Amino acid sequence: MPFALLKYGLGSEYPFEKHADLPPPTALKKRYDVVIIGGGGHGVATAYYLAKYHGITNVAILEKGYLGGGNTARNTAVIRSNYLTSEGVRFYSESVKLFRDLSNEFDFNIMYSRRGQLTLAHTDSAIRAFRQRAEVNKHFGGKTELIDPQQIRELVPTLNMYPGQQPVLAGLWHMDGATARHDAVAWGYAKGATQRGVELHQLTEVTDVLVRDEKVWGVKVRQGSAEHVIECGIAVQAVAGHSSLLAAKAGFRLPIVTYPLQAMVTQPVKPFLDPLVSSPAFHCYVQQTGRGELVFGGGSDPYPLYNTRSTMELKEELLAHAVELFPFVANLKLMRQWAGLTDMTSDYSPIMGLSPVENYYLDAGWGTWGFKSTPICGKTMAELVATGKVPDLIKPFGVERFSEFRQVNEMGATAASH
Amino acid sequence: MKIMPCPLNGPRNINEFVYGGEVSELPDVATAPDSDWAEHTFYAYNGTGIAREWWYHVASGYWFVAERHRVTDEIIRTYDPAVLAEEKAQ
Ligand SMILES: Cc1cc2nc3c(=O)[nH]c(=O)nc-3n(C[C@H](O)[C@H](O)[C@H](O)COP(=O)(O)OP(=O)(O)OC[C@H]3O[C@@H](n4cnc5c(N)ncnc54)[C@H](O)[C@@H]3O)c2cc1C
Numbered sequence: 001m002p003f004a005l006l007k008y009g010l011g012s013e014y015p016f017e018k019h020a021d022l023p024p025p026t027a028l029k030k031r032y033d034v035v036i037i038g039g040g041g042h043g044v045a046t047a048y049y050l051a052k053y054h055g056i057t058n059v060a061i062l063e064k065g066y067l068g069g070g071n072t073a074r075n076t077a078v079i080r081s082n083y084l085t086s087e088g089v090r091f092y093s094e095s096v097k098l099f100r101d102l103s104n105e106f107d108f109n110i111m112y113s114r115r116g117q118l119t120l121a122h123t124d125s126a127i128r129a130f131r132q133r134a135e136v137n138k139h140f141g142g143k144t145e146l147i148d149p150q151q152i153r154e155l156v157p158t159l160n161m162y163p164g165q166q167p168v169l170a171g172l173w174h175m176d177g178a179t180a181r182h183d184a185v186a187w188g189y190a191k192g193a194t195q196r197g198v199e200l201h202q203l204t205e206v207t208d209v210l211v212r213d214e215k216v217w218g219v220k221v222r223q224g225s226a227e228h229v230i231e232c233g234i235a236v237q238a239v240a241g242h243s244s245l246l247a248a249k250a251g252f253r254l255p256i257v258t259y260p261l262q263a264m265v266t267q268p269v270k271p272f273l274d275p276l277v278s279s280p281a282f283h284c285y286v287q288q289t290g291r292g293e294l295v296f297g298g299g300s301d302p303y304p305l306y307n308t309r310s311t312m313e314l315k316e317e318l319l320a321h322a323v324e325l326f327p328f329v330a331n332l333k334l335m336r337q338w339a340g341l342t343d344m345t346s347d348y349s350p351i352m353g354l355s356p357v358e359n360y361y362l363d364a365g366w367g368t369w370g371f372k373s374t375p376i377c378g379k380t381m382a383e384l385v386a387t388g389k390v391p392d393l394i395k396p397f398g399v400e401r402f403s404e405f406r407q408v409n410e411m412g413a414t415a416a417s418h
Numbered sequence: 419m420k421i422m423p424c425p426l427n428g429p430r431n432i433n434e435f436v437y438g439g440e441v442s443e444l445p446d447v448a449t450a451p452d453s454d455w456a457e458h459t460f461y462a463y464n465g466t467g468i469a470r471e472w473w474y475h476v477a478s479g480y481w482f483v484a485e486r487h488r489v490t491d492e493i494i495r496t497y498d499p500a501v502l503a504e505e506k507a508q
Contacts, residue, residue, distance in 0.1 A: 244464040255460035303437035306466055306489045312419060313433045346460055403456040 022067070022187075023194050028201060028221070028228055032060045034385055035219055035232040037206045037246060038239035039063025041072040041182070041371065042363050044189040045378020046236060046385070047198045053379075054386035057197035060230070061190075062221055064205035068186030071240045074340035075371040076263050076297040077182045078276055078285070080117050082137050082144045082174040084129075084412035087396040088349060089140045091376060094393065096142075096176050098375035106188035110180045111290065117177025117276040118155060120325075122166035126281065130172040133412055143175035158272050163324035166281060177276050179287060185374055209235065209250040215358040216250065234385055236361045238377075241306070241341025243351075243364035252356045254364060255402040256343045259300040260307060261368050262314050264337040266329070268292030282321035294329060296322055300342055300368060308339040342367045348413035352380070352397040353390045361385060362399060369413050420491070422473065425498050426480045438472030441483055441502065468494060 034050065036043045039061045050056045063069075079099055081092035103110050121127045130146050137144035149161060152171045161168045194200055201223075208220035210229070218231040237246045247254045268291050278285035284298045298318045301311070315337065323330045344367045345351060351365035363381050366373070380391045390398065396408050420432040440462045445454040463469050466489050473484045473496070483502060485495040 245466065248465070253461050254464075255462075257462050257464050302433075303471075304464070304469075304488060305491055307491055309491070317433075402460040403453060405452070405456065 022190060022200060025201065026199060028060070028204070028223070028230060029199075031231040032199075033058040033233045035059075035230060035235045036061045037219065037235060037237045038070070038242075039065075039067050039186075039190070039200060039202065040070045040238060040240060041068060041186050041189065041374035042238040042240075042366070042377045042381070043236070044068070044186055044193055044200070045374050046238065046363070046381040047193040047200075047378075048189040048196075049378045049382035050385060051193055051196035051198050054382060056386060059193075059198045060232075061193070061198065061200045062204045062206050062219070062230075063200070063202050066202050067190050067200060068183055071340040071342065071366070072182055072186050072371065072374075074263070074338055075182055076285075076287070076295050077179045077371055078117065078278075078287070078297075079112075079178040079180060079372040080174055080276075081140075081142050081176055081372075082117070082119070082133055082172060082412065083410055084133050084136060085349070085408050085410050086136060086140070087408050088410045088412065089136050089142065091393055091397075092372060093137075093140050093142050093176075094379075095373045095376035096178070098379065099178065099180060099372075102180075102185065102188060102375065106192060108184065108188045108191065110184040110188055112178060112180040113290070114176070114178040115275050115287070116155075117174040117278065118152065119172040119174070120152075120168050120277070120279040120281070121170040121172070122168060122279070122281040124169070127170045129411070130170065133172060137174070145173050145175075147171045147173045155275055156273065156277060158326060158328070159277065160325055160327055163279075163282065163321075179276065179289075182371060185371075189374075189378065206246065206249070209246065209357075209360070211251055211357050211360075214356070216360040234359045234361065236363060236381060236385060238363040238381070240364075240366055240370065241343050243343045243362075247355070247362075247364075250355065250357050250360055254351065254362075254399065256345055256351070256365055257304045258306055258341050259304050259344050260309070260339040261297075261300045261342045262310050262318075262337065262339040263295065263297040264310075264315065264318075264334050265289075265296070266294040266332040267335050269294070269332065277325070279321070279325060282325060284318050284321045284325070286322060286326070293335065294332065300344060301339075306341060308341060310337045310339050344368075347401075347407035348410040349408040350377075350397050351399045352377070352394040353384065354398065365397075367413070422484070422493060423496050424475050424480070425482050425496050427475055427478055430475070434476060436474045436476060438474050438481065441470040441472055464488075 081096045134144045210218040273288040276287040345365040421429045422432045
């Protein structure tokens with residue numbers, strides 16, 4: 001990459017990228033070894049690693065809308081691994097490691113930028129919880145420390161240390177915290193997968209999952225007004241907010257409830273904020289993008305809904321808090337607002353692995369925390385598909401934990417703490 | 419601002435209320451197996467139709483039931499929980 005860049009820099013012709021685009025759509029085949037339902041980051045990453053590491057390329061990704069147009073396009077791109085449970089930290093730190101090399105691996109810039117993430121404590125109990133998170137993190141090789149107000153002032157000089165009635169007492173400083181361009185992650189994986197022979201079918205909705213003797217044998221799809229039946233050996237569902245609806249088609253239920261999650265972005269201003277800053281007590285987090293815009297996010301909506309509308313209520317509450325943390329942002333204008341459908345589990349951990357239907361695998365329950373896990377989800381799901389064995393890293397996340405009362409209580413998740 | 423028609427207080431702003439989960443039948447405490455409790459605790463309705471839900475008006479400390487569409491967000495009916503008891507008695 002660097003030499004190619006130098007050559008183009010010195011040349012007079014506009015650089016021509018041979019594989020700049022995805023291959024043009026083809027007709028659906030009658031049968032695939034593997035069908036992946038959902039062309040978000042998780043689906044395309046699974047296909048990529050299947051092709052790359054396991055040589056399985058007779059694969060179709062079926063996406064009802066556009067590549068990465070679901071939550072992959074809607075998230076605020078916080079990448080971190082400073083969770084609370086050992087299972088969670090181990091899993092997410094693998095993902096952070098994979099993220100670091102993705103640009104090189106894809107030969108495509110995902111704009112990975114390690115900025116560090118700072119979470120604020122406004123109470124003694126929050127400090128105690130942060131101590132625990134710092135220790136768990138260090139144990140698994142992460143770089144996380146508890147820092148004092150003076151260190152916070154040095155990291156974020158513009159932060160109001162006395163917001164509302166709740167002074168900032170300490171911070172959890174997660175040096176591995178980062179951000180990346182979410183669309184590029186989806187495109188990078190999709191390009192890598194399609195170059196190796198995987199088919200990506202956009203505007204192709206799965207309308208039914210075909211099961212015989214408790215084993216999946218195909219899916220029914222709709223493309224415009226045309227309906228097709230496609231046979232498959234294995235099917236993977238990675239459809240985020242629509243997880244329960246897909247599972248219902250396959251004939252089982254999931255312990256998931258779908259909630260909207262909203263976010264918003266301001267007009268661009270000069271750079272002033274390097275780390276990603278989050279305050280669980282104030283139900284809000286903020287970061288400044290490379291373009292200078294401020295991205296604000298918080299917890300999920302207060303009640304379940306399958307609708308990506310935005311609300312005035314959430315904006316008022318979230319931004320009132322944001323203005324307390326950074327008073328000078330009060331006069332900024334919002335440029336965009338949006339929502340995605342998040343598949344929430346009651347323990348804030350994902351649901352990955354086997355399902356009640358044979359050869360039908362689950363990548364669900366990603367709620368508000370699944371962008372950061374895109375690479376490791378792809379890698380572990382691909383391993384599961386290729387070997388039929390659940391990789392150790394995702395064993396704790398099986399759906400059976402809900403009938404065995406073995407939850408992985410992830411209170412370090414954004415939605416849990418916000 | 420979205421409005422919730424409260425059976426006790428009339429139409430009020432929705433952020434005066436807290437969502438309290440789906441209306442569901444408690445398993446028999448004496449006889450239900452673990453699997454029934456798992457079902458009751460973790461497997462809530464998550465379809466695209468009308469759900470029956472508990473809602474709480476914070477200022478007046480009042481619980482009631484709302485029937486709400488999970489896609490359009492339309493609140494179709496709200497009523498006092500006494501209605502549930504009547505239904506059960508029938
Ligand atoms: C506002 C917001 C902020 C967030 N912030 C963060 C963050 O900062 N950090 C973080 O780690 N995570 C964050 N998340 C969560 C993260 O975005 C998701 O967990 C992650 O993107 C899930 O990826 P996915 O590929 O599984 O889902 P998606 O990208 O949603 O892909 C699923 C795809 O399945 C398709 N689909 C659905 N039904 C069907 C069907 N029947 N047939 C065919 N295709 C179908 C959809 O069209 C969609 O494209 C946020 C989410 C939101 C909404």
